[in-house]
Amino acid sequence: MILSALIVLACAFLLTFLVAPVVIEVATRNGIYDRPNQRKIHPRRVSSLGGVSILVGFLITCLFFIPFSSDSEIRLYLATGVVVFLLGLKDDLSDLSAKNKLIGQLFIAAVIIHGGGLRLESLYGFLGINEVPELFSYIITYMTIIVVMNAFNLIDGVDGLASGLAIVSLTVFGIYFLYAAQPAYALMAFSLVGSILAFLAFNFPPARIFMGDSGSLLIGTVNAILVIRFIHTASSPASVLPIPGAVAVGFSVLFVPLFDTFRVFSMRLMMGLSPFQPDRKHVHHLLLNRGYNHFWTSFICITTNIIFLLLAWRFKFYGSTWLLLAEMVFGFVLVGVLYYGWIPAKRVAEAVEVPVIQMEREAGIKAE
Numbered sequence: 001m002i003l004s005a006l007i008v009l010a011c012a013f014l015l016t017f018l019v020a021p022v023v024i025e026v027a028t029r030n031g032i033y034d035r036p037n038q039r040k041i042h043p044r045r046v047s048s049l050g051g052v053s054i055l056v057g058f059l060i061t062c063l064f065f066i067p068f069s070s071d072s073e074i075r076l077y078l079a080t081g082v083v084v085f086l087l088g089l090k091d092d093l094s095d096l097s098a099k100n101k102l103i104g105q106l107f108i109a110a111v112i113i114h115g116g117g118l119r120l121e122s123l124y125g126f127l128g129i130n131e132v133p134e135l136f137s138y139i140i141t142y143m144t145i146i147v148v149m150n151a152f153n154l155i156d157g158v159d160g161l162a163s164g165l166a167i168v169s170l171t172v173f174g175i176y177f178l179y180a181a182q183p184a185y186a187l188m189a190f191s192l193v194g195s196i197l198a199f200l201a202f203n204f205p206p207a208r209i210f211m212g213d214s215g216s217l218l219i220g221t222v223n224a225i226l227v228i229r230f231i232h233t234a235s236s237p238a239s240v241l242p243i244p245g246a247v248a249v250g251f252s253v254l255f256v257p258l259f260d261t262f263r264v265f266s267m268r269l270m271m272g273l274s275p276f277q278p279d280r281k282h283v284h285h286l287l288l289n290r291g292y293n294h295f296w297t298s299f300i301c302i303t304t305n306i307i308f309l310l311l312a313w314r315f316k317f318y319g320s321t322w323l324l325l326a327e328m329v330f331g332f333v334l335v336g337v338l339y340y341g342w343i344p345a346k347r348v349a350e351a352v353e354v355p356v357i358q359m360e361r362e363a364g365i366k367a368e
Contacts, residue, residue, distance in 0.1 A: 001183055011194065012061040049209065061194065061195075073117060105146055155285045264282055308331075
C-alpha cells in the first residue's frame with residue numbers, strides 16, 4: 001500500500017508539473033493576473049490560476065487509482081472538489097461577494113454532509129461530552145467544513161505558506177489512513193500532496209503563479225473532509241488505529257490556519273466588522289511586519305504547525321479538552337510576542353507597503 005501511495009504522489013506531481021507552465025502561458029497571453037494593491041504584499045502581477053494545475057493533477061490521479069467500489073462516497077467528494085474549484089475560479093476571475101461565496105460554500109458542505117454521509121456525530125469527549133443532539137451534530141459539521149475551507153483561503157498570503165501547511169496536513173492524514181486500513185482516503189490525500197509539491201516548484205519565491213481561491217478552497221475542502229473522517233475514525237475504539245484526544249490531534253494538524261482564522265475572525269467581530277472584512281492582521285502579515293521575507297515567514301509558520309502537532313501527539317493521553325486549551329493559550333502567547341516584540345512593527349510595515357502603493361500609482365492600477 002505504501003508503494004501505491006508513492007505512485008499516486010508521483011503521478012499527481014508529474015501531471016501538475018506538466019500542466020502548470022501551460023497555465024502560466026495562457027494566463028500571460030490573456031492578461032489574467034492577481035493585481036497587487038495596498039493590502040496585498042506581492043509587488044508585481046502574477047497569474048492566480050494555479051488551482052487549475054492542482055485540480056488536473058489531483059483529479060485525474062484520483063480517478064485512475066482510487067478504488068471507488070469500496071468507498072463510493074469518494075466519487076461524490078471529488079465532484080464537490082470540482083464545484084468548489086469552479087466557485088474559487090469565479091472569484092479569481094471576477095470577484096464574488098462574501099455573501100455569494102458563503103452561499104456556494106454552504107451548498108458544497110450540504111452535498112458533503114447529506115450526500116456523502118460525512119458528519120461529526122458527537123464531541124468525542126471534548127468538554128467531557130460525547131453524544132449530542134442530531135441537529136447540533138449537523139451544525140458543528142457545517143461549521144467545521146466552512147471554517148477549514150476558508151482557513152486555507154485566508155492563510156494563502158505568502159509564497160509557499162498555504163502549500164507547505166497543506167503538504168504537512170495531507171501527509172499526516174494520508175499516513176494515518178494508510179495504517180487505519182482506509183486506502184481510498186490515503187490515496188486522495190497523497191494525490192493532492194503530489195499536485196501541491198509540483199505547484200510549489202512554480203510558487204516558491206519569486207512566485208510565477210499563485211494557487212488563487214480555486215486552489216486554496218479546493219485544498220481546504222479536501223482537508224475538511226479528511227479531518228472530519230480522521231476524528232470520527234480515530235475516536236472509535238473499534239477502529240484499526242484509535243487515537244486518544246483525536247479532536248485535539250486533528251486540530252493540531254491544521255493548527256496554524258485554524259488558529260489564525262479563529263483569532264482574526266474574533267478580532268473583526270469584536271470591532272463590529274464583518275468576519276470576512278479583509279485586513280493585514282493575519283499571522284503572516286505580522287511576521288512580514290517584523291522584517292521576515294516570504295521564505296522565513298512560511299518556514300516559521302510551517303515549523304510552528306509541526307511543533308504543535310508533535311506536542312499534541314506526545315500529550316494526546318491528556319484528552320482533547322486540556323490539549324486544545326493549552327494549544328490556544330500558547331498560540332495567543334506567540335501572537336502576543338509578534339505584536340509586542342522589540343522590533344518596531346509600524347516602521348517595517350510601512351517599508352513593506354509603500355513600494356507596493358508607489359508601484360500601483362506608476363502603473364495606474366486601481367486598488368481592489
